[in-house]
Amino acid sequence: MSELDYTPNDCPLPRRRADFDTFDEAIDYAARSAKGMNFHDARGQLERAYPYAQLREDALGHAARLIGMGVGRGDRVALIAETSAEFCAAFAACVYAGAWPVPLPLPTTFGGKDSYIEQLGVQLSSSDPVLLLYPAEIGDMAAAAAANQGCRGMDWDEFAALDAPEAELPALDPDDICYLQYSSGSTRFPTGVAVTHRALLHNLSGHSRSMNIGEGDRGVSWLPLYHDMGLVGCFLSMIGNQVSVDYIRTEHFARRPLAWLDLITRNPGNSMSYSPTFGYDICARRISSQSHVAERFDLSRWRLAGNGADMIRPDVMQCFVNAFAEAGFKASAFTPSYGLAEATLAVTVMPPGEGIQVELVEEERLSGSPRDLSRPARYRAIVNCGKPLPEMELEIRGENGAVKGDHQIGKVWCRGPSVMHSYFRNEEATRDCLVPAEDGGEAWLDTGDMGYMSKGYLYIVGRAKDMIIINGKNHWPQDIEWAVEQLPGFNHGDIAAFSVETESGEEAPAVLVHCRVSDPEERVRLRDQIADKVRSVTGMNCVVELVPPRTLPRTSSGKLSRAKAKKLYLSGEIAPLDLAA
Structure with a gap:
């Protein structure tokens, strides 16, 4: 496979760092370049190059189909978020049509058919969509879930075969809802997070500025597109910041995790690729029984190795460095971050090149318990998760709401343009976490996480509910x-x-x-x-x-x-x- 098979990294179109009013404008602008998405098989071989221009063309046709079906502005359209051109085009089509795309998960190995239908049912009941679109491979389960909910369901091919009559697209506003994203449930019961165009584009812009995304950068991802890090960081950000990206499916990564690193090795640009801790852990363990690391991999151009979505383990990161240093991987490429769906994605990001930094903290101080002098002190390494995105404010607060100083542990609160609009149709849950500001400014988001600040950097300790x-x-x-x-x-x-x-x-x-x-x-x-x-x-x-x-x-x-x-x-x-x- 030659580099010409890929969509390119660079093009004459000037880069814009997601400085658009609405996301349809971002798609339109990205489509003026030759950049785009590239989908790979289980062995990392290119299956389909999908330029943003083709994405836009397909999405406009699908938007006409949606409008022809009677899907209106503000209606929800549920999409099974497989890593495919079909999902990406359907998501963009919903945006053009003024509908709200709702990415939902694929089946997992845990549970079974009935469990998956039940899981979809909960999210379909919450989001109340008029339509569910899905890959034909899971048609039986998806159709059953749609029928149980009383919404129409069809697979990608059935939908694409519908007529696409000419239709007038609605004019979108920055404060319109762009999509609903179901949080993973690690902080609260899964609830639809309503994200506006303004919040999305602010986060995409902050992502680009904080990580200094530039010419020659290229995304590589195996992350699921129904989770905020995959959806926002590895799909929507690539469009908003005009970056080409290479994908392998999450299920392929689970079976052959080193295919991720093979893809980075073949990447003709500077790689940006993100993972929770467990992704790096799996790769380090898998390679430990193999030799010739330097012969198989070249990770020297991996500029941003993002780490987030879970507690960051410095020991695991060091094991990854030990395993792949001879392949050119640099520890300074690690880019820790902290975020959550309720803030669109990122809240803080480590400045590029600063790598993993830790502080050793006594466990008694972390838990707030009095020191047991009869036992030796125990310490935990707490990872620096970086600085707030531009225009995002961060505070650490005690139980009484008082703001704490440096190295004082409390709840993490944030506010800024990236914070969600609300939990969809759940006023009580919205009130619980979005707290009006005393200064009359934007509401504060109580993240439910515990941490502390030090010299402008955030350190996450754990989740309060755990x-x-x-x-x-x-x-x-x-x-x-x-x-x-x-x-x-x-x-x-x-x-x-x-x-x-x-x-x-x-x-x-x-x-x-x-x-x-x-x-x-x-x-x-x-x-x-x-x-x-x-x-x-x-x-x-x-x-x-x-x-x-x-x-x-x-x-x-x-x-x-x-x-x-x-x-x-x-x-x-x-x-x-x-x-x-």
Whole structure:
């Protein structure tokens, strides 16, 4: 495959850093260049080059079809967000038609057909779309979910075969809703985040300015397009900032993660590619059994290795550097960030080239618990997540709402043009997190996350709702999970920690652990070893349950869902392994 097969990195069209009033203008402008998207197969081989000019042409035709079907301004159109030209064109078509695209997830390996139909049903019920579009491969499940909800459903080909009568496109306003994005549920119950054109374009512009996106830069992504990092950072930002991008599907990455790095190696430009911690972890583990790293990969042009969407693990990042340094990967390429769907995507970004920076903080100070002088001090490495995007304000607040100073831990609050309009049709949830400002300015977003500031940089400690409080003492589940991960044989994501009520009515930490051991005696020894490890961290006994591999649930972005794990465990849907001989 030659570089000419790809859409190019550079072109004569002057770059605009998402300085448009509405996103349809951004599509129109990007279509004036030869840049675009490139879709690759499971081995990273180019299947389809899709210039932005072709995206625009297809989207305008689809917009006429939508209007011809009676889809009006403000109507929701649900889209199963597979990584394909069909999804991208349908999303853009909704924007042109004034409808609100609602990207929804593909089926995952966790659960089954009924579970997926139920999941779609919850989001379809919330978003109340007039139409669901989907790939033919999941037609049975998607059609069943649409029928249950009472909305029309059809696959991409059926939709494309409809007549496209001439139609007048609506004039859009910056304060119109551009799309609904369903948060992964890691911070709250999945709720539709309504994002305006103004908020989207501000975030895309801030993304470009903070990361200094320029000529020669090119995106590479395997992230799902129904999650904010994939949708906004790796799809909409590429259009808004006129950047060519190469995609492999998320399911292909799951089977062959090193295809991601193969794609970066073949990238003819300076790569921008982002991942949660677990993506780097999988690649480092997969390559550890192989040699000839330098012969297979060239990662020297990977300029921005973004990291976010979950707690950033400095040990995992170092393992990735160790594994791929000889292939030219530079630790300074790491670009930590912090964000959430309720702020469109990014809130803070590390300036390019500064890499991973950490501070060691006593665990008692992180949890707000008094120091136990009978035990040696324990520390956790907290990663610097960077500086706020331009025009975004950040404050750390205590329980009484008072603003805290540097190195004082509290809730992370932010405000600025990137903050969402509301949760769709959920006034109570909107009021809970969007708090009017006393100065009469924009409302503050209570993110639900805990962190602290230091010299203008943000450090994230954890999610407030995940805190385990036992006997008046606070414990972060990450500390318990990371302690267990230090035992031999465990991978990142094998452990979920939360609190449960014991038979005596007292609260105790519970730990669910993926177990790959079949011998009953070995399982008992493993359980006792884990209990000892947790006791050394918390100073108390805990409930340890060994569960089959791939049992612990994850959010749509691949993050461990502790809340769902607890719910499934208490309901009996996660059944512990039998330890009896």
